[in-house]
Amino acid sequence: MKDVKITVQETTNNTIIKFNTNQVLINGGSYEYSNIDEAKNSPLAQQLFYLPFVKKVFITANFIAVQRFDILEWIDVQEEVKEQIEAYLNDEGVVVDEAPTSKKEAIEVYSEVTPNPSVMKFASNKSLTQTNVEYKNIDEASKSSPLAQAVFNFPFVKEVFISDNYVSVTKYDMVEWSDVFAEVRTFIREYLVSGKTIIKDLPSETKSAEEDKAEEPKVQLEGIEAQIVDILDEYIKPAVASDGGNIAFRSYDVEHKIVSVVLQGACSGCPSSTATLKNGIENLLKEMLPNQINEVVAING
Structure with a gap:
C-alpha cells in the first residue's frame, strides 16, 4: 500500500474508536479478534494486541475499530495508535491473511424486487463492503470495483450500487428482469464464491x-x-x-x-x-x- 492516511472517528461507545483508512484493507467481510491468539491470521491485529490497553480489534474493508480496557482514555493514545497503523500499512504490512482454502465458502445470493422497477437487489450472506459505492458506468467501476466492472459486462446493466451485503443493479429498458435476473444472480454468486476482489480502491479519491x-x-x-x-x-x-x-x-x-x-x-x-x-x-x-x-x-x- 502507498500513501495510506488514517482519520480517527469516535463512536457511541467511548471505549471503542475507529481508524478509517483511505484505501481498501480486505476483500469484503470483517474480522473480529478478542486476543492475540485469535488474531493468528492478522499480523496487524497481533501488533495492536501488544499494546497493553487493547481489548478487541475489529477489521473491515475501510476501517479498524479498537476497543480499549479502562486503564486509560483514548484521548491519551489515539494519535500514537493512528501513527502506528499508518506506518504499518505504508510499509506494506499484511492486514489479514486471506489466502483461499480448498473448501469453498458457503455463499448464497438471492434476488429481491424493489419499488423501482428498473432495479433488482441481489443480497448475499457474505458481507461485501462497509462503505457504499455507486457506479454509473463501466469506466467508473474499472477504477475501483472488479465486481461492479464484471456486472457491467451484461449489456443491459445501466448502474451498479454495492452496499453492506447486497448489490443493486439498474437495467436499461431493453430487457425485463424476469428474463435475466436468474443469470445475474448466478453470476454474482459464482464471483463471490471464487473469492475474487470485490472493491480494490475506495472511489472517493476520483470523485469530482x-x-x-x-x-x-x-x-x-x-x-x-x-x-x-x-x-x-x-x-x-x-x-x-x-x-x-x-x-x-x-x-x-x-x-x-x-x-x-x-x-x-x-x-x-x-x-x-x-x-x-x-x-x-x-x-x-x-x-x-x-x-x-x-x-x-x-x-x-
Whole structure:
C-alpha cells in the first residue's frame, strides 16, 4: 500500500474508536479478534494486541475499530495508535491473511424486487463492503470495483450500487428482469464464491468536487445536523437498504430549514421516491425535530 492516511472517528461507545483508512484493507467481510491468539491470521491485529490497553480489534474493508480496557482514555493514545497503523500499512504490512482454502465458502445470493422497477437487489450472506459505492458506468467501476466492472459486462446493466451485503443493479429498458435476473444472480454468486476482489480502491479519491459534497459526514457535525444524521441512520437507512437503496445526508440550510439528502441505488430515480421522501422522511424529521424542518429535498446519486 502507498500513501495510506488514517482519520480517527469516535463512536457511541467511548471505549471503542475507529481508524478509517483511505484505501481498501480486505476483500469484503470483517474480522473480529478478542486476543492475540485469535488474531493468528492478522499480523496487524497481533501488533495492536501488544499494546497493553487493547481489548478487541475489529477489521473491515475501510476501517479498524479498537476497543480499549479502562486503564486509560483514548484521548491519551489515539494519535500514537493512528501513527502506528499508518506506518504499518505504508510499509506494506499484511492486514489479514486471506489466502483461499480448498473448501469453498458457503455463499448464497438471492434476488429481491424493489419499488423501482428498473432495479433488482441481489443480497448475499457474505458481507461485501462497509462503505457504499455507486457506479454509473463501466469506466467508473474499472477504477475501483472488479465486481461492479464484471456486472457491467451484461449489456443491459445501466448502474451498479454495492452496499453492506447486497448489490443493486439498474437495467436499461431493453430487457425485463424476469428474463435475466436468474443469470445475474448466478453470476454474482459464482464471483463471490471464487473469492475474487470485490472493491480494490475506495472511489472517493476520483470523485469530482460536486460528488464529494454528497459524501456522508463523519464526526464534525453538531447540533441539528448531527441529530438529522442520527435519525436517518437509525430510522430511515435500514428501511431503504431493505429495498436496495441508500440515503445520505448532504446539507442543512439553517435559514430556510431545508434538509438535502442524496438517494442512491434503487432509490435513485425510483418513481415512488418522491412520495417516500415527503410522506415518510420529511414527516418523520418534522415530528422528531419540531420547528426545525420545513422541507426535505433529494438529489439522485
